[in-house]
Amino acid sequence: MKRTIFALFALLAVAALGAQNFTIVNGTEPVSLDPHAVEGVPEHRIYMALFEGLTVGDPRTNRALPGIAESWSFSADYKTVTFKLRKATWSDGVEITADTVVKSWLRKMDPKNAFQYADFPAYYIAGGMDYLSGKAGREAVKIRAVDKHTFEVQLVGPIPFFPDMIVHYAFAVVPMHSIEKHGNDWIKAQNWVSNGPFVLKEWKPQERVVVVKNNRYWDAKNVALRQITFLANDDVNVGYNLYKAGAADWIDTVPLELMSQIKLDKNFHVYPQYGTYYYIINVTRKPLDDPRVRKALAMAFDKKVLVEQVTQGGQVPANSFVPPSTGYTPAKGYGFDPATAQKLLAEAGYPGGRGFPTFAILYNTSASHKKIAEFVQAQWKANLGIDVTLVNQEWGTYLNTRSQSHNFDIARAGWIGDYLDPSTFSDMWVTGGTQNDGLYSNKRYDELLEKSRTTSGAERMKLLMDAEKILIDEDMAIIPIYFYVTQNMIDLAKWDGWYPNPMNQHPWKYIRPKK
Amino acid sequence: MSRYFIRRVLSLIPTLFVIITLSFFLIRLAPGGPFAREKDVPEIILQNLLKRYNMDQPLAQQYLRYLGDILRWDLGPSFRYRDLSVNEIIDSGLPVSMLLGVTALAMAVFSGISVGIISALKQNKWPDYVAVSIAVIGISVPLFVMGPVLQLFIGMRWKILPMGQWISIHGIKAIILPAITLSFPYFAYIARLSRASILEVLRSDYIRTARAKGLKESDVVWRHVLKGALLPVVTYLGPAFSGIIVGSVVVETVFLVPGIGRPFIQSAINRDYTLIMGSVIVYSAVLILANLVVDVIYGFLDPRISYK
Numbered sequence: 165m166k167r168t169i170f171a172l173f174a175l176l177a178v179a180a181l182g183a184q185n186f187t188i189v190n191g192t193e194p195v196s197l198d199p200h201a202v203e204g205v206p207e208h209r210i211y212m213a214l215f216e217g218l219t220v221g222d223p224r225t226n227r228a229l230p231g232i233a234e235s236w237s238f239s240a241d242y243k244t245v246t247f248k249l250r251k252a253t254w255s256d257g258v259e260i261t262a263d264t265v266v267k268s269w270l271r272k273m274d275p276k277n278a279f280q281y282a283d284f285p286a287y288y289i290a291g292g293m294d295y296l297s298g299k300a301g302r303e304a305v306k307i308r309a310v311d312k313h314t315f316e317v318q319l320v321g322p323i324p325f326f327p328d329m330i331v332h333y334a335f336a337v338v339p340m341h342s343i344e345k346h347g348n349d350w351i352k353a354q355n356w357v358s359n360g361p362f363v364l365k366e367w368k369p370q371e372r373v374v375v376v377k378n379n380r381y382w383d384a385k386n387v388a389l390r391q392i393t394f395l396a397n398d399d400v401n402v403g404y405n406l407y408k409a410g411a412a413d414w415i416d417t418v419p420l421e422l423m424s425q426i427k428l429d430k431n432f433h434v435y436p437q438y439g440t441y442y443y444i445i446n447v448t449r450k451p452l453d454d455p456r457v458r459k460a461l462a463m464a465f466d467k468k469v470l471v472e473q474v475t476q477g478g479q480v481p482a483n484s485f486v487p488p489s490t491g492y493t494p495a496k497g498y499g500f501d502p503a504t505a506q507k508l509l510a511e512a513g514y515p516g517g518r519g520f521p522t523f524a525i526l527y528n529t530s531a532s533h534k535k536i537a538e539f540v541q542a543q544w545k546a547n548l549g550i551d552v553t554l555v556n557q558e559w560g561t562y563l564n565t566r567s568q569s570h571n572f573d574i575a576r577a578g579w580i581g582d583y584l585d586p587s588t589f590s591d592m593w594v595t596g597g598t599q600n601d602g603l604y605s606n607k608r609y610d611e612l613l614e615k616s617r618t619t620s621g622a623e624r625m626k627l628l629m630d631a632e633k634i635l636i637d638e639d640m641a642i643i644p645i646y647f648y649v650t651q652n653m654i655d656l657a658k659w660d661g662w663y664p665n666p667m668n669q670h671p672w673k674y675i676r677p678k679k
Numbered sequence: 680m681s682r683y684f685i686r687r688v689l690s691l692i693p694t695l696f697v698i699i700t701l702s703f704f705l706i707r708l709a710p711g712g713p714f715a716r717e718k719d720v721p722e723i724i725l726q727n728l729l730k731r732y733n734m735d736q737p738l739a740q741q742y743l744r745y746l747g748d749i750l751r752w753d754l755g756p757s758f759r760y761r762d763l764s765v766n767e768i769i770d771s772g773l774p775v776s777m778l779l780g781v782t783a784l785a786m787a788v789f790s791g792i793s794v795g796i797i798s799a800l801k802q803n804k805w806p807d808y809v810a811v812s813i814a815v816i817g818i819s820v821p822l823f824v825m826g827p828v829l830q831l832f833i834g835m836r837w838k839i840l841p842m843g844q845w846i847s848i849h850g851i852k853a854i855i856l857p858a859i860t861l862s863f864p865y866f867a868y869i870a871r872l873s874r875a876s877i878l879e880v881l882r883s884d885y886i887r888t889a890r891a892k893g894l895k896e897s898d899v900v901w902r903h904v905l906k907g908a909l910l911p912v913v914t915y916l917g918p919a920f921s922g923i924i925v926g927s928v929v930v931e932t933v934f935l936v937p938g939i940g941r942p943f944i945q946s947a948i949n950r951d952y953t954l955i956m957g958s959v960i961v962y963s964a965v966l967i968l969a970n971l972v973v974d975v976i977y978g979f980l981d982p983r984i985s986y987k
Contacts, residue, residue, distance in 0.1 A: 193942075196761040203716075278727035280720060297723045351762050369763065369771055371845060371937035395844075399932045402843070405827065406935075409835050409842055560711030560950050567719050568710075577717075598719035 184677060186659075188414045189403035190394035193370050197351045199336035200272045200279050205416075205668075206394070211333045213362040213375045213392055213672045218247050218265065218315070221331040223674045226584050226667040228327035232260055232337060232359070233315070242322030242620050249313040252382040254339050255356070255363045262309030268337045270295075270302050284334040284582070288326070290318040322620040329583045331669075361387045361673040370396055388661075388676030407653055414654040416668065420532055423476045431655045434478035435664035438487055439580030439648035440589070441479070443525070443540075444566070444602040446573055447641060451521065456512040458640035461574075463498045463505035465543035471646050474539050475532065478651075482644040486589040486632055487581075489666070491625045495636040497644065502547040509548055517549025524553045527576035528562040536645070537576065567601045575601065580648065584667060586628045587616070593635055593642075604641040609634045687971050695963060699749065702959045703742055706952055713758035713950045732758065745956070754960070755953040759946070765957035772939035773924075773961065775845065776931075779938060780924035782854055783862035784916070787923075790862075791869025792912065796900070798870070799877035810870060817867025826860045826933035843935040857934040861927050865919055869912055877908040906980050913980065917973040921966035 191206040199211050212220075218236075219228035233247035252260050272279055273286045275298050286292030290306035306318035319326060329335070342350045342357040349355055356364040361383070362375035373394040377387055395412065397403055400419050406412040418426050426432050451457050467481035483497030498504075506516070514520040525540065527533040534556065541552045555572075557565060566575050579599070581588040591597065594613050595605040612631040616624050635641050650668040661674035714720050714728050729735040733744065748755055754765035798810035833856060834842025840856050841849040880886060881904060889899050928940035939961070946954035977984050 192945075193760070195759055198762060201761045275723070275727050276731075278724060278731045280714075280716070280724065280728075282724055283721045293723075348762065368847065368937060369760070369768065370941055371847070371935070395935065396937075397932070397935055401827070402933055402935070405830065405835075406843065411843065559948055560709065560715060563715045563717065564710035564712075567715075579717075598721060599717075 184388065184390040185393070186389050186391070186414070186672075186675065187393040187395065187412045189397050189406055189412045189416075190373075191396075191416075192398040193396040194373065194394075197364065197367060197373070199333045199338060200268075200277070202333055203280050206396075208333055208669070210373055210375075210394055211336065211360075212669065213360055214358045214364060215333075215336055215338070215360045216381075217330055217333075217335050217337055218249075219327045219331050220671055221667070221669050223661060223671050224663045224665055226328070226331070226665050226669055228331060232265070236327055238324070242319075242324050244316065244318050245326055246310070247315045247317075249315060250382060251313070252359065253380055254342075254359050255378050255380050256339075256342070257380065258339070258341055258357075260337065260359060261312050262315040263312075264340055265315045265337050266307050266309050267340045269307055269335065270305060271338065271340070271343075272334060272336070273305065274302075281334040284332065288319055288323060288329070290320050292320075321617045322624075324620045325583070325585045328585070332583060362389075362392060365391070372396060383673065387673050389672060392672060404653075413659065414652065414662075416650070416652050418477075418651055418653060420476070426653075427476075427478075429653070431653050433650070433652045433654065433656070433664050435650045435652075435668075436480060436487070436666060437580065437648040437650045437668055438489070438584060438666040439578065440482055440485055440487060441536075441576075441578045441645045441648060442482070442485060443643040443645065444572075444575045444577050445640075445642060446570060446575075446602050447639075448570075448603050449523075449573055451512065451514070452523070452573060454512050455639050456508045457514075458643070459498060460505040460508040460512070460548060461544065462640055462643045463501045463508075464547040465540050466500040467645060468500070470536065470539055474535050475646065478649050479646040480649065482647045484632060484636055485642060485644050486586045486628075487647050487666075489584060489586065491622065492586045493629060495629070495632040497636045498640075505548060509550075514550075520548075520550045522551045522553060523573035524555045525574045525576065526555045526557065526562065526565060526572040528559050529556045533576050567599075570601060570603060574643075577601070577642075578648070581667070586625070586632075590616075590628050590631055590635075602641060604635075604639070606634055606639060606641075609639075684971075684975070687974070691964070691967055694967060695960065698959060698963045699746070699956070700742075702956060703745060704738075706950075706955050707738070709950065711950055713952055715950070732756070749960070754957040757946075757951055757954050759949045759951040759954070765953045768942055768954065769939065769957055769961060772937060772942060775936060776924050776927060776938035776940060779854060779857055779861065779927060779930070779936060780920070782858040783927075784865065784920060784923050786858060787862040787865035787869055787919075788912075788916070791866045792873050792909070794866075794870040795873025795877060795912075796905070799874045799881065800900070802878060807874075810874070814867040814870045817863045818871075820863075822860055822864070822929040823933065825863055826857075826930060829856050829860055830933070843933070845936050857927075857930045857936055860933070861923060861930045865923060868919075869915065872915060873908060873912050876911045877904055880904050880908045883907070910977065910980055913973055913976050917970040918966065920969040921962060924965060 188209070190209060194202065194207045194210055195204065196202050196207070197210065199215050202211060216231045218231055218233040220231040222229050232249055232252055234250040236245055236247045238245055249260065249262055254260060269285060271277060273282050273292055273296050275296055282296055286296040291300065291304035294300035294304045295302055308316050310316050339357040342355060346355045353364050353366050361378055361381045363378045365374040365376045367373045374391065376391050377389065378384065381387060400417045403415045403417065404419050407415045445452050445458055447453055471479040471481055483499055484494030486492065486494050488494050509517065525537045527537050537554050541554060544550050544552055565571050579589065579592065590613060592599040593604050594600065594610050609631050612627050616627040619627060650664060654662055656662065658678055660676050660678045662670050714725060720728065733741060757763050757765050757768060760768065794810045798807040801807045830842040833839050841853050844853060846853050886899060886903055889903050927938060928944045930936065931938045931940045942954065943958040946958060
């Protein structure tokens with residue numbers, strides 16, 4: 165009897181131990197483990213395990229929580245932020261000081277390093293752009309170590325959401341002492357040093373990244389997982405099979421073909437995401453240069469039917485470009501209204517669609533984009549009597565057509581916010597903006613955006629909301645289609661500390677097996 | 680013979696040179712580039728990136744530099760995987776693909792020829808019909824169906840073999856399912872090929888002579904028929920070998936095998952110029968060498984062929 169009980173306990177212990185290992189199907193092979201060199205969601209998830217910035221994201225709201233910084237305070241004009249650092253160390257015991265933060269941020273913006281997202285910090289930190297463009301030396305960048313544990317940054321304007329923004333890996337703090345010693349090899353497992361809840365155990369390219377608990381992490385006692393395995397796989401069917409077979413605990417995409425069945429699964433979690441699926445209109449082309457035509461197009465297909473019957477994954481029909489968030493009410497836009505659409509088209513000189521030239525919808529090759537385009541095509545034919553052709557291009561070619569040659573009429577696009585603030589969407593449509601692929605330009609819009617950079621609080625939000633009214637209600641520069649949703653599968657009866665949230669970011673330190 | 684061999688190996692160099700030169704310029708004709716993103720990279724960063732990868736120099740100069748690097752077997756840094764050189768990616772993936780490919784090909788050759796022999800000798804009897812049906816299935820069922828079906832039954836339902844992931848997790852048995860999947864179409868093709876050529880040889884004069892001499896049927900088959908009948912199969916093995924090694928991308932994806940196929944395919948989508956070049960060079964070298972080996976094997980199988 166005693167033996168049986170003992171065996172039972174041993175078995176339970178093993179089971180509990182097993183539950184502290186977590187496996188995620190992480191998407192494509194990470195481009196790098198160096199937080200300054202990465203881009204993309206798979207890399208971000210690995211970053212959150214291995215590193216901790218000045219602030220970290222709240223697992224429920226994605227807003228800033230203390231990381232390396234214990235606390236922070238703004239100057240009265242919201243242009244200077246002072247961070248008080250906690251006494252924390254790297255995984256090799258070396259202390260993290262304000263000087264480390266300064267050197268790390270300068271490394272990110274160093275023009276010689278040519279890091280992809282270097283313009284992100286440089287754009288907001290005073291002097292950053294001058295340094296990045298080589299116009300000035302590093303001393304131009306207005307960040308400094310006031311003392312060993314106080315770090316100060318001056319911003320280009322009042323940016324009250326700066327602490328939320330620096331959750332992003334572009335603001336990572338990296339082990340400069342290890343980088344100086346090992347050069348590019350600092351990211352190899354044998355040289356690994358980091359400051360997050362986990363440290364690197366192994367990285368097998370094209371296979372997996374394995375991280376284990378970092379016992380020197382300042383909050384290690386609250387980290388429950390012992391090991392996380394990130395599987396490199398971007399095939400949605402393979403990922404789903406792994407999850408179903410119990411070989412993975414979390415997947416963040418599911419096969420569209422199985423949606424009707426998956427929707428019934430209690431472990432399938434749909435939640436609004438901070439992103440928009442939309443059609444870019446090339447506003448320089450006739451007849452799409454007429455706002456009446458653009459409005460007619462936007463009103464002439466039923467987004468509700470589209471999300472219910474085509475995309476099927478719980479997406480939310482969108483009439484505005486910026487998704488709703490705290491303090492921001494998006495533009496009203498136009499719902500499905502074929503009668504008004506026909507009237508507008510007639511006013512523009514094409515009654516019943518007569519004489520309307522045939523144009524094309526461009527999308528990058530994918531079954532789901534195709535289905536959506538076909539739906540829109542059919543509805544425009546039925547409701548407006550106009551003919552549209554569909555053109556699909558492979559990703560690289562499509563990007564080139566969209567943003568370099570601008571040789572398209574209407575192109576499919578999607579944007580997920582970099583951080584939780586409407587400006588990550590509004591900034592896109594200023595004249596000459598790098599994502600302004602439809603070549604939209606409105607002086608009043610530009611002015612409002614410019615003004616928003618030097619204001620804060622409700623006043624700033626009002627400016628951004630007014631700007632979107634111009635973009636959507638007046639000009640219909642783009643056609644919003646739906647707001648993205650996150651589609652995760654994870655067993656929340658088994659795992660605690662994982663919450664659906666708008667950025668789909670789930671800090672690892674909170675995830676723990678349920679007792 | 681050895682002179683022939685050396686001459687053939689030396690002829691690799693001009694062939695590879697032409698391939699490298701053509702690919703170097705062709706891939707740059709494709710629209711887009713390695714640094715194209717949904718959110719355009721700002722001009723300043725783009726300039727820095729171009730400088731970092733020596734892409735700010737004239738194309739001719741880039742080309743000459745690349746040729747120089749190739750001579751030192753330095754394939755350059757990957758444009759996408761910033762911490763890895765193309766050499767590192769190939770060094771880690773190629774042995775995996777080799778192991779999987781050679782296993783699959785060995786299985787395909789052994790079972791393909793066996794089935795070919797049986798069905799040729801039992802032509803138009805039931806073993807022949809069974810074999811031909813399996814071969815038709817093998818040729819027509821795509822790998823992305825075959826793989827998951829094996830995974831579902833053998834991996835998930837019956838739990839006999841691991842459904843995915845590689846040797847570092849499951850040991851040597853991790854090879855079996857992906858190898859079977861990968862070998863299936865090749866097996867089917869080899870079975871059909873050997874069946875057809877055995878049937879042809881069986882009707883030839885020298886086999887009739889051998890039988891007339893009173894040789895035992897097994898001797899006729901093993902010593903005379905097979906030797907002649909295997910020539911087309913051997914010819915097929917050259918391209919099959921390079922195809923099975925570099926072209927296993929579907930199997931690698933379905934079974935999470937860290938081979939070279941996936942990075943090679945991805946490199947084209949990512950416009951990862953150096954990695955595309957690396958793949959082209961590896962693929963052509965494997966293809967050329969495999970064909971050379973095939974030519975050498977010919978000499979052993981067919982006494983009429985001599986090397987000068």
